[in-house]
Amino acid sequence: MRLAEFIFRNMETILAQWEAFACTLLPAAANMKSSALRDHAQQILEAVAKDLSVIQTRDAQLEKSKGRAPVIIDAPETAAQTHAILRARGGFDIKQLAAEYRALRASVLRLWMDHCPSDELDMDDMIRFNEAVDQALAESVSLFSEQVDQARNLFLGMLGHDMRSPLQTIQMTASYLVALNAGDRVASAASRLIRSGARMQSLLDDLCDFNRTKLGLGINIVPASVDLAAVIRDQLDQLRTIHPDRQLDLTVRGKCDGVWDGQRLQQLLGNLVLNAIRYGTPNSPVRVIVTGEEADVCIAVSNSGTAIGPVAMEQLFEPLKRGVDHGEGYDEDSHLGLGLYIVREIAKAHGGEIQVHSENGETVFTVRLPRSR
Incomplete structure (x- = not known):
């Protein structure tokens, strides 16, 4: 049958x-x-x-x-x-x-x-x-x-x-x-x-x-006309209060006005700076450079420390992935491994992009945001 x-x-x-x-x-x-x-x-x-x-x-x-x-x-x-x-x-x-x-x-x-x-x-x-x-x-x-x-x-x-x-x-x-x-x-x-x-x-x-x-x-954003330099200065002041032992430097070049969600970009910057503090050399400064260009504005956050390996680089922006902390004062449970994922999603929501370069003892995250979308 x-x-x-x-x-x-x-x-x-x-x-x-x-x-x-x-x-x-x-x-x-x-x-x-x-x-x-x-x-x-x-x-x-x-x-x-x-x-x-x-x-x-x-x-x-x-x-x-x-x-x-x-x-x-x-x-x-x-x-x-x-x-x-x-x-x-x-x-x-x-x-x-x-x-x-x-x-x-x-x-x-x-x-x-x-x-x-x-x-x-x-x-x-x-x-x-x-x-x-x-x-x-x-x-x-x-x-x-x-x-x-x-x-x-x-x-x-x-x-x-x-x-x-x-x-x-x-x-x-x-x-x-x-x-x-x-x-x-x-x-x-x-x-x-x-x-x-x-x-x-x-x-x-x-x-x-x-x-x-x-x-x-x-990621939900509410765009409005903002001065990105002022938004970033305010966020860095808050981060200095939380981490008084770390040096956070800011350099602003060119015009930094545009149409963005200021609070979301503060969140983006906060995650990048905290990531730099967490994985950078403890005694070295975290440098933030904001550069206003004709069509967009570039935010670069850099730190000194061990370069990111090729395996870690491939999954850097994946959610729930955590590297090995190099900074002081952090425990493994102090973050969820979502920071860089959220950064990428906020950049995408603004029509922007993020890139990372890590070599010769320095790691630089660069976010490029169009002035309006």
Whole structure:
């Protein structure tokens, strides 16, 4: 008996084995009814059987085995994709989802081999069955991952939003304590709170911005006419307060007015300068040079220190990648590895670009921004 016919004739037996296995996938499967345990299993099996029934040339089969099957544009959601969505919402993890397909593959082939004499088994059916199951698995895993990513990003978005109010309260209370002039011990403790709050705020901002990009929203900017030199001076003054032991030099050349989001560019500069402090030689200055040209403005942030290696250079702007700290006063958990990624996204949002050169003991990050977009 051909495998497609066997599947249709023995659908209930196969579904019963699917259900029996699905109920072992705890804790998600606990208290689930039979219909939920069998979710879309019959439709998946029917799709596999129909695929086996379609005449397929050797060339077409070869292309399909390599994952190059024709993609139907604007096709409705497949049973495997719907199954993945419901499993994700039901609390299953991706290993349990894959295990369902592994068990399905084994049970169908075992039942077929037990039912038919070995000389009546069609090896081509077996190969095409495995390909069809693999296709369904790929569809499920892809959409399951999207559902998990979306749920995680929504959670991070809500977490970031809810953390802002208590953090602002801590910072305002610390500023109030400093203003009281209640003695050196209180002032010192309040200053530590302010510095820690600023670091937490920076981490929170980076996390929220990263979350926006992963949701496909991009970095949000509100452009206005600004003097970039004034914006950068203000940001450097804030950074000098946080890092009084480091020398931060600024050089401005030419006209620096344009249409940008001033706060976003302060964030961009802050991330570049903190990166230079973190990885540069502790006793050397961090140099910021702003150069106004005819069509755009260039911001260069440089530091002395160990050159960036070729491997690190390739993933420099990738999110959640962290180098080895060379600066003093930093621990590995003080940043998320999002700083340079956020810098690149802010530059892109302004229609600009960023480049990096690292050689002969000096590293220079250069951001070029058009005056208007």
